Amino acid sequence: MTFFNHIDSLFPYLKSIRKLKGYLTFDIEIPENWKIPKKFTIEGKVVEQQKSIEGMKIYSFVAEFSESEVDTTISNINSIVEFNKEIEQKELLFLNKVDELKKIFERQDLNKLQSLKFELNEFNLSIEDDEQQTDTDRVVTE
Secondary structure, eight states: OOHHHHHHTTTTTEEEEEEETTEEEEEEEEETTOOOBGGGOOTTSEEEOSOOOTTEEEEEEEEESSHHHHHHHHHHHHHHHHHHHHHHHHHHHHHHHHHHHHHHHHHSOHHHHHTOOOOOOSSOOOOOOOOOBOOTTOOOOO
């Protein structure tokens, strides 16, 4: 895979790539409400920057200068983006469904609505939150 292909998907969020001794640092700017799940970070290799634009946060993702470390870091950043975009899509879908349900409630009489049932098939739903946000106050160690 070419370098362009590696960073193409990061491009909208990529602020800079820096070389620090034997490391590469990917500075990523994302919306401040986005989460960074622990499963997509490596202990001590993600640092939140103090400077940011209103509504945005900048994180530095550090990788040792090796093919596997850089690939893993880029993959993790892409996973964070995908994770948060999915959350945004789910929130939009939820709002659309609430609006649909509101319209149903406005048009139907109370007796019909009292017999309203929701049936979900073919998958299990869980209301437990198994994602945890990282501690962004970590210090990068060499």
